[in-house]
Amino acid sequence: MENWDAEHSGSPRIDAVYDSDLKSVDTAETVVVDLAQQMGFDEDDLHRIGIAMREAMVNAVVHGNKYSGVKKVRMKVWSGSESLKVIVTDEGSGFELARVPDPLAKENILKESGRGILLMQAFVDEFQVRRLQPAGTEVTMVKYLAPR
Amino acid sequence: MSVKLSTRQVGDVTVIDAAGRITLGEGTSALRDAIRDSLGAGHKKVLLNLGEVNYIDSSGIGELVSAFTTVTNQGGQLKLLNLSKRIQDLLQITKLYTVFEVHDDEAAAIRSFA
Numbered sequence: 030m031e032n033w034d035a036e037h038s039g040s041p042r043i044d045a046v047y048d049s050d051l052k053s054v055d056t057a058e059t060v061v062v063d064l065a066q067q068m069g070f071d072e073d074d075l076h077r078i079g080i081a082m083r084e085a086m087v088n089a090v091v092h093g094n095k096y097s098g099v100k101k102v103r104m105k106v107w108s109g110s111e112s113l114k115v116i117v118t119d120e121g122s123g124f125e126l127a128r129v130p131d132p133l134a135k136e137n138i139l140k141e142s143g144r145g146i147l148l149m150q151a152f153v154d155e156f157q158v159r160r161l162q163p164a165g166t167e168v169t170m171v172k173y174l175a176p177r
Numbered sequence: 178m179s180v181k182l183s184t185r186q187v188g189d190v191t192v193i194d195a196a197g198r199i200t201l202g203e204g205t206s207a208l209r210d211a212i213r214d215s216l217g218a219g220h221k222k223v224l225l226n227l228g229e230v231n232y233i234d235s236s237g238i239g240e241l242v243s244a245f246t247t248v249t250n251q252g253g254q255l256k257l258l259n260l261s262k263r264i265q266d267l268l269q270i271t272k273l274y275t276v277f278e279v280h281d282d283e284a285a286a287i288r289s290f291a
Contacts, residue, residue, distance in 0.1 A: 140242070144235040
């Protein structure tokens with residue numbers, strides 16, 4: 030945690046506020062994948078970053094803000110020489126990561142939803158969820174550039 | 178680009194050819210409609226060809242699961258065809274590889290419904 034905080038201690042490269050709709054999900058994904066491409070991530074990592082971004086935004090728009098016309102999603106992105114860091118924040122009622130049902134459990138395997146966090150955790154190198162006060166959830170994701 | 182779906186009939190098997198992205202919104206509803214139409218026409222053997230699908234998010238995966246359970250609950254079968262490495266990885270991560278019957282040869286897949 031200290032390493033990626035050190036590399037991303039300055040102002041974010043991107044600081045954007047989005048409406049709580051699916052168009053924002055597409056936009057945020059495109060913005061971050063374009064930046065990751067400029068940083069030199071390979072095609073497989075761009076795919077992983079794209080999915081992780083999409084899941085973070087869907088989580089914020091759908092489950093956090095519940096498509097509210099007044100609640101916003103804020104996305105901050107830092108790009109360093111070794112890694113990409115993204116923080117997505119919503120204004121919803123928040124959730125505890127420990128209370129999210131395990132989508133790999135036998136009783137959940139055929140459920141239609143609940144796999145977003147699993148994919149984020151699988152596709153980025155650092156993943157953190159923080160419940161904000163008085164409301165909201167902050168998702169932090171870091172992806173490292175592979176050694177070259 | 179969202180998903181593009183086209184449906185063809187091979188014997189008594191409905192083959193749904195999908196291309197593009199299956200993601201929350203248009204992609205997932207298009208797939209849901211295609212499955213509903215197939216079942217509505219009495220076609221309960223469904224082969225979903227994902228050969229040209231390069232991207233599925235968790236909602237798209239959920240829609241695949243929904244399609245599987247809907248078809249199965251109506252006494253039918255839904256199988257997958259031509260998964261790219263990325264889609265295979267997603268099914269591995271979500272442990273759904275054990276749920277779906279997956280084929281990489283269409284003729285063999287069609288025969289497997291018999």
